Amino acid sequence: MERQTEETIEAELTGLREQYRDLGIFGLRRIIAQRGAEEEQLASIYLLTNRLGEPIAGNLLTWPTDVETVSNRIRFSLDDPDRSGTRRYLGRSVELDQGYLLVARDIEDKLRTQALLVNAIALGSGLMLVFGVIGGFVMSRWMLTRIESINRATGQIMAGDLGRRIAVDGSGDEFDELAANLNAMLERIERLLAGMREVTDNIAHDLRTPLTRLRSRLEVALMKDIDPSSTRQLLEETAADAEGLIATFNALMNIARAEAGEQRASWELVDLGELAQDIFDLYEPLAEERDMRLALESTAGIKVAGNRQMLAQALANLIDNAIKYTPEGGRIALSVAQTREQARRIARLTVTDNGPGIPVELRGKALERFVRLEPERHTPGNGLGLSLVSAVAKLHDARLELADNNPGLRVSLVFERPVDTAPPGG
Amino acid sequence: MSDMKVLVIEDDVAAASYMVRGLEESGHVASVAHDGRDGLMLAASQSFDVLVIDRMLPGLDGLGVIRTLRATGNRTPVLVLSALGNVDDRVEGLKVGGDDYLVKPYAFSELLARLEALTRRGQPNAAEAPTTQLRYSDLSMDLLGRRVERRGKRIDLQPREFRLLEVLLRHPEQVLTRTMLLEKVWDYRFDPQTNIIDVHISRLRQKIDRDFEPPLIQTVRGSGYALRIPDQTA
Ligand SMILES: Nc1ncnc2c1ncn2[C@@H]1O[C@H](COP(=O)(O)OP(=O)(O)OP(=O)(O)O)[C@@H](O)[C@H]1O
Ligand SMILES: [Mg+2]
Numbered sequence: 001m002e003r004q005t006e007e008t009i010e011a012e013l014t015g016l017r018e019q020y021r022d023l024g025i026f027g028l029r030r031i032i033a034q035r036g037a038e039e040e041q042l043a044s045i046y047l048l049t050n051r052l053g054e055p056i057a058g059n060l061l062t063w064p065t066d067v068e069t070v071s072n073r074i075r076f077s078l079d080d081p082d083r084s085g086t087r088r089y090l091g092r093s094v095e096l097d098q099g100y101l102l103v104a105r106d107i108e109d110k111l112r113t114q115a116l117l118v119n120a121i122a123l124g125s126g127l128m129l130v131f132g133v134i135g136g137f138v139m140s141r142w143m144l145t146r147i148e149s150i151n152r153a154t155g156q157i158m159a160g161d162l163g164r165r166i167a168v169d170g171s172g173d174e175f176d177e178l179a180a181n182l183n184a185m186l187e188r189i190e191r192l193l194a195g196m197r198e199v200t201d202n203i204a205h206d207l208r209t210p211l212t213r214l215r216s217r218l219e220v221a222l223m224k225d226i227d228p229s230s231t232r233q234l235l236e237e238t239a240a241d242a243e244g245l246i247a248t249f250n251a252l253m254n255i256a257r258a259e260a261g262e263q264r265a266s267w268e269l270v271d272l273g274e275l276a277q278d279i280f281d282l283y284e285p286l287a288e289e290r291d292m293r294l295a296l297e298s299t300a301g302i303k304v305a306g307n308r309q310m311l312a313q314a315l316a317n318l319i320d321n322a323i324k325y326t327p328e329g330g331r332i333a334l335s336v337a338q339t340r341e342q343a344r345r346i347a348r349l350t351v352t353d354n355g356p357g358i359p360v361e362l363r364g365k366a367l368e369r370f371v372r373l374e375p376e377r378h379t380p381g382n383g384l385g386l387s388l389v390s391a392v393a394k395l396h397d398a399r400l401e402l403a404d405n406n407p408g409l410r411v412s413l414v415f416e417r418p419v420d421t422a423p424p425g426g
Numbered sequence: 427m428s429d430m431k432v433l434v435i436e437d438d439v440a441a442a443s444y445m446v447r448g449l450e451e452s453g454h455v456a457s458v459a460h461d462g463r464d465g466l467m468l469a470a471s472q473s474f475d476v477l478v479i480d481r482m483l484p485g486l487d488g489l490g491v492i493r494t495l496r497a498t499g500n501r502t503p504v505l506v507l508s509a510l511g512n513v514d515d516r517v518e519g520l521k522v523g524g525d526d527y528l529v530k531p532y533a534f535s536e537l538l539a540r541l542e543a544l545t546r547r548g549q550p551n552a553a554e555a556p557t558t559q560l561r562y563s564d565l566s567m568d569l570l571g572r573r574v575e576r577r578g579k580r581i582d583l584q585p586r587e588f589r590l591l592e593v594l595l596r597h598p599e600q601v602l603t604r605t606m607l608l609e610k611v612w613d614y615r616f617d618p619q620t621n622i623i624d625v626h627i628s629r630l631r632q633k634i635d636r637d638f639e640p641p642l643i644q645t646v647r648g649s650g651y652a653l654r655i656p657d658q659t660a
Pocket of ligand 1: 317321322325326353355356357358366367371372373374380381382383384385386387409619
């Protein structure tokens with residue numbers, strides 16, 4: 001029962017010791033003072049003293065008396081005027097070069113619950129004496145174990161072990177449900193964190209180069225013996241660098257936003273046919289200028305719930321790729337169709353081209369951030385276009401399929417749950 | 427070019443001062459307030475052509491300033507500046523009474539173009555006015571009959587070209603950036619990776635300017651496009 005209290009105290013002490021190492025005694029003092037001040041009810045005790053045991057910071061005025069030490073844990077009681085009488089604490093103290101640090105938790109409630117449960121077992125069901133007592137005992141033992149295991153797991157997760165999950169025993173009861181919910185929440189947190197880590201790595205990788213270039217340009221421009229006309233040119237180049245950086249940054253933000261999935265408030269019913277028509281209109285002149293045929297084939301009335309701007313951006317990215325990677329004279333087609341898949345209605349938004357396509361083994365990779373498949377980089381781009389498409393697809397619960405168009409690439413967004421607006425039988 | 431009187435309410439002192447310098451450099455007059463309360467006082471005590479309000483301000487925040495202004499009957503156009511760029515934030519910014527919304531980091535030319543578009547609203551050809559005829563120089567557009575003529579000669583336009591020209595005609599002699607055109611003509615606010623707008627403009631030029639003198643659709647370097655009779659003195 002007290003195991004997880006010990007574990008959280010342990011974790012907290014580890015953290016505080018690190019702060020002490022990094023920030024010194026004054027830093028630690030500030031942290032302790034702050035934590036102490038946050039504790040209104042003395043549920044947690046923090047005390048930092050000097051070598052003589054005189055308090056420096058915390059929410060206790062003196063080191064507790066009548067301390068009972070068991071291995072490296074200490075127990076003591078305090079009178080709490082705010083709450084009913086004496087409360088029992090479990091804690092640990094550590095010695096620092098410049099003093100002592102005590103962290104303790106109020107375990108009164110836990111001890112009382114335990115006592116109550118024990119009483120309940122003792123007093124429980126008068127009639128079925130033997131059976132009832134054993135049953136109650138088993139029941140409450142079992143409940144305690146479950147709660148304890150959940151608590152222990154959360155304790156460890158709080159201490160930094162994010163990969164840990166709470167055991168689900170498959171019984172389907174409330175505890176199982178709670179554990180499953182907690183696990184789902186952890187899953188999401190971990191995924192967000194992993195996403196963040198990946199983005200930061202990539203940002204570091206991809207933004208560092210242009211940032212460095214930008215800085216050196218400015219430094220050169222600032223050198224005093226440089227003539228005004230080249231200063232101007234350097235500044236113009238720097239502005240162009242900055243613009244490129246901002247574009248990359250914005251693309252990353254869009255992806256992050258789609259991945260965070262928080263925009264549902266602004267969702268609307270988006271008519272995929274209209275969307276395709278709009279994007280077709282927007283890109284048709286460009287395709288024509290590149291000597292390509294852009295075709296549109298769509299059925300009216302296919303709607304999905306979604307973010308119109310993001311869906312448009314995704315579709316535009318696909319058309320942009322098709323135009324960019326297909327040689328002149330290519331054929332690109334944009335289509336919206338409603339079909340059936342295993343008796344379920346699905347909507348498909350598809351872009352095909354007859355360019356070089358993407359080899360099957362590289363299709364997964366092409367969706368990753370900053371991945372560009374051609375090594376020579378003939379064409380402009382950041383390798384973020386398909387990442388956004390993939391994020392927007394996930395946001396809309398749509399499947400993203402990359403397939404062979406023999407020749408060329410066929411990319412589809414498959415919406416499993418189009419909104420039913422079509423007339424019956426249509 | 428007629429000058430604007432602009433009030434900038436922005437707590438980032440450096441950003442505000444660059445903005446003021448840029449505005450003055452472009453021939454406008456600018457005042458600054460660094461928090462919401464000061465901004466509100468200034469806006470209420472003097473008359474400005476347009477307000478630039480940062481969304482996040484110490485004390486009274488940007489949206490609060492706009493709400494208060496509107497509640498007191500002040501109708502001065504407001505451009506909201508924000509570090510938040512998702513759809514909901516934008517909708518919220520416009521709902522409290524902002525007239526346009528620009529996400530940081532923005533290009534100064536974009537800011538300038540949007541401010542000019544906001545201040546010309548009250549003039550002929552204004553975006554809101556329920557007109558049926560738009561004209562500029564020898565170019566005219568009949569919105570009901572969906573006809574376009576230049577020097578009395580009929581010009582056939584595709585629906586998108588018509589809409590693009592309409593937007594240009596509603597903002598004569600003003601710079602419209604590519605983002606503004608995408609927004610006003612197509613109602614999209616995403617970031618096209620290629621300059622698709624340029625291609626549309628060049629198509630429109632084929633029809634409006636190729637067979638006539640002088641060319642009316644001007645490219646404004648580093649900014650966008652403007653419907654404008656070329657400057658003879660330049
Ligand atoms: N239609 C296509 N045909 C052939 N290869 C493609 C096609 N679409 C994407 N690719 C390959 O996948 C890579 C990743 O595409 P993505 O759209 O993510 O980035 P990008 O086009 O290189 O840059 P950005 O979209 O950021 O401007 C491309 O670099 C290209 O090699
Ligand atoms: Mg791309």
